[in-house]
Amino acid sequence: MEEVHRKAIQRNFVSLIETTDLDSMVTSLYERGVFSERMIEPYKDTAFPQRDRKLKLYLDITRRGPQAFGNLLEVLRELGYWDLVRDLDPNSSLHLRPHRTTNAPPSNYVTFEHNIEKYRSGVDVDCKNLKYLFHELGLKVRSYTNLTLEANVRCSDGGLLSLREIISYFNNQRLPQLSHVPKVFIFQMCRGESTDYVWSEKMEDVPRPAHLSMPETDGTPTIPGSSPPPRRRPGSAVSRPLDKTSFYSNILIAQSTLPGFVSRRDKKLGSWYIQALCSVFAERAHDTHVDKLFTLVDKRLEELFQIQTSSVDRWGFNQRLYLHPGLHE
Numbered sequence: 001m002e003e004v005h006r007k008a009i010q011r012n013f014v015s016l017i018e019t020t021d022l023d024s025m026v027t028s029l030y031e032r033g034v035f036s037e038r039m040i041e042p043y044k045d046t047a048f049p050q051r052d053r054k055l056k057l058y059l060d061i062t063r064r065g066p067q068a069f070g071n072l073l074e075v076l077r078e079l080g081y082w083d084l085v086r087d088l089d090p091n092s093s094l095h096l097r098p099h100r101t102t103n104a105p106p107s108n109y110v111t112f113e114h115n116i117e118k119y120r121s122g123v124d125v126d127c128k129n130l131k132y133l134f135h136e137l138g139l140k141v142r143s144y145t146n147l148t149l150e151a152n153v154r155c156s157d158g159g160l161l162s163l164r165e166i167i168s169y170f171n172n173q174r175l176p177q178l179s180h181v182p183k184v185f186i187f188q189m190c191r192g193e194s195t196d197y198v199w200s201e202k203m204e205d206v207p208r209p210a211h212l213s214m215p216e217t218d219g220t221p222t223i224p225g226s227s228p229p230p231r232r233r234p235g236s237a238v239s240r241p242l243d244k245t246s247f248y249s250n251i252l253i254a255q256s257t258l259p260g261f262v263s264r265r266d267k268k269l270g271s272w273y274i275q276a277l278c279s280v281f282a283e284r285a286h287d288t289h290v291d292k293l294f295t296l297v298d299k300r301l302e303e304l305f306q307i308q309t310s311s312v313d314r315w316g317f318n319q320r321l322y323l324h325p326g327l328h329e
Contacts, residue, residue: 005069006062008088015084017054019320020076025057028075034064083289083320125270126188129278137285137323163187163253171248179245182321184290185253188271192260249316254294258309272308276300281323289320 009016026043029035039060043053061068069088076084134141163185172179256273257263265271280296288296291314298310 001062001064001066001069005089009058009062009069009072012084012087013055013058015087016058017051019084020054020081021079022050022054022057024079025075028078029057029061029071032071032075034061034068034071083322121267122265122270125268126265126274129270129274133278133281137281139323167248167251167253170251172245173247179249181250182290182317182319183251184321185251186277187254188256188263188273190262191255191257192262194261246316250319251315252290252294252317252321253313253315254297255311255313256308258311261308264305264308272305273297273301273310276304276310285323289322291317291320 022043026035026040030037030040042048043057045053061072073085073089076088131141167185168174170178170183256271263271263273266275269275277297280293280300284293284296291312294310294312298312301308301310
């Protein structure tokens with residue numbers, strides 16, 4: 001391996017260890033012939049901490065000949081670790097499929113039956129801007145307008161459906177095949193009636209005390225729709241043992257305002273939040289992961305309008321998700 005490639009791996013040991021999945025990397029490198037079956041045994045030895053096994057893996061790669069670096073980049077690319085590919089080799093030629101399978105289905109509500117709510121001027125601008133943004137990011141876009149409750153949203157016919165109920169359709173019981181797929185929800189909507197804001201000087205953050213014991217709940221915790229593990233038929237072959245898993249994972253929920261507060265909208269330019277979101281994503285989606293993008297959106301929202309604060313909830317969303325516009329063919 002060339003010295004420049006060896007140093008690139010060494011500079012990124014921490015990111016490689018903290019970000020990658022050991023089993024997936026070992027399997028893919030074995031299939032590419034970087035390691036023999038005998039050589040991968042130490043990486044599977046659970047008697048040693050996983051972090052130590054990962055460190056040994058990437059140290060060993062630096063000793064596996066001139067093709068090892070290229071194979072490492074290919075494996076990282078195939079497994080979706082685009083940020084690591086960029087960090088290891090910024091000049092690497094990266095290509096995605098012409099049209100990615102990621103879907104972005106914006107739904108909007110402009111008019112309501114029997115005038116139960118007033119006409120929402122500017123919502124059409126939000127939808128237009130989001131459709132253009134998602135298209136430029138290389139996503140498939142399906143747009144829906146004025147859905148009724150039967151179409152499962154709140155709703156032009158006055159029906160109500162909670163956000164939690166919407167998100168529940170994507171839990172790991174209903175869609176186990178998507179448990180490891182990032183799912184991002186963006187809600188531009190009022191969450192109450194408060195229009196309060198204050199005049200004040202900025203103050204330094206006060207550090208919070210760390211929790212010293214296991215948390216408790218005020219009520220009895222339950223899992224909606226939970227069920228016992230499925231029974232196996234006698235004599236049936238099972239590739240791996242059954243295990244418990246979290247009810248939700250890989251979900252990020254971005255909301256335009258805080259609980260109890262209104263979300264403001266300009267009649268001509270669209271909602272404040274979508275204006276900030278579209279500008280930030282257009283400027284920074286090429287080099288910034290989604291979690292940080294929403295941090296920048298809130299910062300832009302404050303810079304432009306001062307009196308509205310967005311929020312982000314993460315339900316097991318622990319990976320860096322990059323959109324990488326411009327990298328598809």
